[in-house]
Amino acid sequence: MGDDGAEGEAPRCVGCGRRVRTLFVQYSPGNIRLMKCDVCKAVADPYIECEFMIILIDLILHKTRAYRHLLFNKLHIGSSLDKVGTIRYHATSRKCCSTFSNSLTPTQLGILCQFILMHIVLDAFRISVSKNNKADGDSSRSTLSTICNCSEVLGDALLGNIIFTAMLLLGVRYILKFSFDITRYRQILLAIIISSYFKLFLLTMMVWEFPSSAIFIVEAFVLSSNVVALRVVTRFPKAHCVGVCFMAHAAKHLTERWLMWTP
Ligand SMILES: [Zn+2]
Known part of the structure; x- marks a missing residue:
């Protein structure tokens, strides 16, 4: 051993x-x-x-x-995920689970926190672009209303990401049927967040003007990249991974839409 x-x-x-x-x-x-x-x-x-x-x-x-x-x-992700496959394929006893606990390294934890923060900020920027597109022409705003608007957009992005994470983990639990293990789920979350690197493209929208359809293209690319990452770390068929990722993205999108249209 x-x-x-x-x-x-x-x-x-x-x-x-x-x-x-x-x-x-x-x-x-x-x-x-x-x-x-x-x-x-x-x-x-x-x-x-x-x-x-x-x-x-x-x-x-x-x-x-x-x-x-x-x-x-x-990034050395997947050491605990590997054990899932081993357990599933060889049908060993449940006692093995206790010997397979593996925590995130400080580096992985640091990357996870940085990327989560970056995600929320980039999502907030994306939501603010969508809101400005919806209500363009209203440029005369006081400092107070700008601060309120920023905090509202950040709140929307935070809620959207909480819904996304919850739906992703529910999909992993009930569609991929992974038994609950906080370390394993954190590693899946880290893989998903890392694979959303294309969101950084949104930063270019701060410098250059793009049509609003560019946001949709970025989101579609992030979804497909998440599918590849989930398939790589879990070794599940593509259809399962597409289902999980699509469900999480759709829930996030609908939440943001609902928040955007709610006064
Ligand atoms: Zn080989």
């Missing part, structure tokens, strides 16, 4: 998703040899030698290999 902990931290082959002992062997600084996967016989993680832009392009192209590299080998 001593190997279990080490195996839980082991990296993964980006091709097949299986665990590998190591991704590379370093002979001297800058001189490494990439290791091959024992299962698929391909290089376990060729992205180690790639520039960030190559990885980003593959992420934008929704390549599961790039998502595995980012989520498993860079």
